[in-house]
Amino acid sequence: MNSVSGVSYPVESRHPGWPARLGPLRVPAGVVAIRPVRLRDAGEWSRIRLRDRAHLEMWEPTGVGPWPERNAFWSWPSQWAALRSLARRGQCLPFTITLDGRLAGQITVGNVIRASLRSAWIGYWVSSEVVRGGVATAAVALVTDHAFGLGGLHRLEATVRPENVASLRVLTKAGYRQEGLFERYLDVAGGWRDHYCFAITREETGSGLVSRLVASGRADHA
Numbered sequence: 001m002n003s004v005s006g007v008s009y010p011v012e013s014r015h016p017g018w019p020a021r022l023g024p025l026r027v028p029a030g031v032v033a034i035r036p037v038r039l040r041d042a043g044e045w046s047r048i049r050l051r052d053r054a055h056l057e058m059w060e061p062t063g064v065g066p067w068p069e070r071n072a073f074w075s076w077p078s079q080w081a082a083l084r085s086l087a088r089r090g091q092c093l094p095f096t097i098t099l100d101g102r103l104a105g106q107i108t109v110g111n112v113i114r115a116s117l118r119s120a121w122i123g124y125w126v127s128s129e130v131v132r133g134g135v136a137t138a139a140v141a142l143v144t145d146h147a148f149g150l151g152g153l154h155r156l157e158a159t160v161r162p163e164n165v166a167s168l169r170v171l172t173k174a175g176y177r178q179e180g181l182f183e184r185y186l187d188v189a190g191g192w193r194d195h196y197c198f199a200i201t202r203e204e205t206g207s208g209l210v211s212r213l214v215a216s217g218r219a220d221h222a
Contacts, residue, residue, distance in 0.1 A: 014089070015089065015090040016090065016150060017149075017152065018090075018092075018151075020034075020036070022034035022035075023222070024221075025219045026220045026222040027133060027135060027137070027219050028133050028134050030100040030135075031099065031100050032097065032098070032138040032142070032219075033097075033098045034095045034096070034107065034143060035095065035096050036087075036094065036096070037080055037095065038096070039076075039080050041076065041103055042076035042080075044103040045071075045076055046073040046075075048127050049071035050068065050071050051128075052128045055128040058188070059160075059161060059188065060125070061186050062188060062189065062190065092108060093108065093109035093112070093120075094106070094108045094110075095107050097126060104135055105124060105125050105126035105127055105130075105135070105136070106125055107122070107139045108122070108124070109151065109153075110123065112153070114152070118154035118155065119157070120147065120156055120157075121157045121159070122143065122156045124136055124139060124170075131166060132166070136166075137170050137174050138219050140174040141210045141213050141219075142209075144174065144205065144209050145208045145209055145210050154201060155202070156176075156199065158171055158198045158199070159182060159186070159195040159197055159198070160198065161193050161194070162196055173218065174213075175204070175205065175209045175212060177204075178196055178198050180196070180197050182194065
């Protein structure tokens with residue numbers, strides 16, 4: 001333990017909780033697992049992102065440059081390097097979601113703040129081909145349990161546009177609760193959009209979100 005101003009904190013590694021491999025869980029769509037992002041994801045990542053522009057762009061923060069450039073094969077190495085650098089500094093937990101061994105999306109725990117707050121946000125996207133198959137819900141459950149375990153965090157937040165019914169279902173099924181509305185919170189699809197704030201703390205998870213999914217029949221250990 002380290003002591004600062006009379007308060008004791010557990011000694012942690014420089015990047016607790018990363019890298020890691022999580023799962024697998026079996027859901028209606030197949031077998032879901034979580035692994036660190038890697039450089040050779042570029043081709044499949046770009047293929048899905050370019051194909052699913054209509055599925056993804058309306059929900060994601062506005063980026064610099066047009067969608068085809070930001071999601072081209074050659075744009076991934078710099079994004080991967082930035083995510084890995086943040087992860088090695090303990091500021092981020094960047095993961096790839098796989099379904100039956102193939103890339104199906106991403107899930108990230110970002111803006112990690114430690115000390116007495118131990119908080120972060122969680123964000124994710126999945127391929128349009130696996131929506132409503134339980135993939136995103138399983139990924140959120142796996143990463144949330146990991147963040148509250150080896151990741152050493154206490155609270156996670158997720159923000160989602162009120163119109164994003166699919167993502168609202170994912171967070172609710174995973175066990176997150178709605179806390180309020182952030183008005184004109186993020187620049188998305190060319191405008192400042194309202195977002196609901198969902199959150200969960202370690203105490204609320206009980207035996208874990210994965211255990212809840214399994215007990216409810218929505219998932220099973222693969």
